[in-house]
Amino acid sequence: MFKKFKKKGYYFIIDAFIGSTIIFLSLMIILNEGVRPTKIQYNYEMAEDYSSFILNTQIKDVVRNPYVNFLVNDEQSINDTSLTIMNQVNMFYFSGGADNMDRARMMIENLTDQLIPEKYGFSYNIIDNSTTINIYNRTIDTDIKDAELVIASKKITFLQVNSTTMFGPAMTEIKIWI
């Protein structure tokens, strides 16, 4: 009789083990829920990601974009497709003139509008010798001054224009707000 009861005891032990596993996994899920970072980090990283994209992506890698393609085919606009997007904007800015500023604005608009969710405002500025020059500004219902959250990502920017001239160092500032 003792032997038979001992055999049944295994069922209880296994059952208890399965129960504990369920409790353990449930607790894991609940506790993990608590340590999630806040939404602020999400926005901040977004701004960093967009500025890294603009800093590192070469024009030749976005040449399928219709507007960029138009600028590349127009020899007066883009001569060197190995420049990054940020450097090309610097080149437009350094060259000066309303036409070049329009090209810079429209290039950033065409390259970022599809990427950035509509709910976010977006601006691209160059800070040159403490003067802020707005290259592109995408407004939403909320003005940046009234925004609940504004996240800026700054990158140092410069460009060797020719053998003797250099633009920068200056700052490129990308702001995202909601």
Added chain:
Amino acid sequence: MDIKLHQRLIKKFNKKAVLFSLISVLFSVLFITIFSQNFSTLYEDRIPGSNIRINVLDVYVRNFETYIGDSARISTFRTLDALTTYSNNRHQFFNNSTDFDQAFSDCMIYNRVNGVDCGLGQYSLTARLDDIANLSNSELNIKTVYKINSVSIEQDFAFEVEIKVNISYNITDNSDENYYAKWTKEIVITQPVSIIGLQEPTGNINDSTNRYNRTIKRYDGNCKTNTSIECWTPANIIQFYQDQSFRLQPNSTSFLQRYWNDKTPSDKLGIETILHPSELPLPLNLNHSYTEQHYWDAAYTCNNSTISIGIYSITGDNVSLDHNTAIIYGLSNSSIKTICGT
């Protein structure tokens, strides 16, 4: 209750318990799978905040090294022109390559040569690096401390020099240098610098009237590397002469050698051009060969007993050339207008 009935009940309940347990496990797996998928797609779970700051510093460090390279190229170009101007003002070449190297290093780093401002202004390497260090400090809260250990210039190609900058730097997060990140590094940054567009040193230093101001331009027409007589037809030599450019010439000297007036032929780096009468100081000296490396030091003149000088008409200009050069460019005796001294 007898023992048999008790055993049957236990057996019956155990079977049910195991069944319910298995169902629970299935539900658990289902929920975990659903939540895990959400977890992996949630953007905000990827990295903690401190890593973002480290990423900002990392991007800056990589940018900083690119910036040193770009600044070194521009400073080198400007320094070479500045040293031509400096030597022209003194009408004196550097004593030797060591003297030139020292002057180059002092001018490029500190904007000084022998205690004199060499005219680089904001384009000295120190000024360029100070700019980015100040900007990173004020805008990114990143502290940059650097030391330029040495700069050196070499030439391995006829129309290009190479600059090497040995630099140590220390970049730290100003907000809390113990908490985030710190980069300490010593590197040698090597950059090629084209000499196209630079003032040609020999003539600029020699000509005290500043009538000569030829800059380096690479000849890209016919016979640019060909030295055979057959290639140099009258049409080709006119093209080369009118272009006012330089071509590879093993019997000539390299660009850098010209700063210390070294006339040793440089087999792979030598460059040559033919001078125009209109750019030479007056009165014109038709007794000197107009090949640029020979004109200024009067290596070939009428008084030279071994090489004769002929005056050739090229596009109407009277151009004196030594016999050796005339042969290289396929100029026959029939095109000689006069022979020097006759």
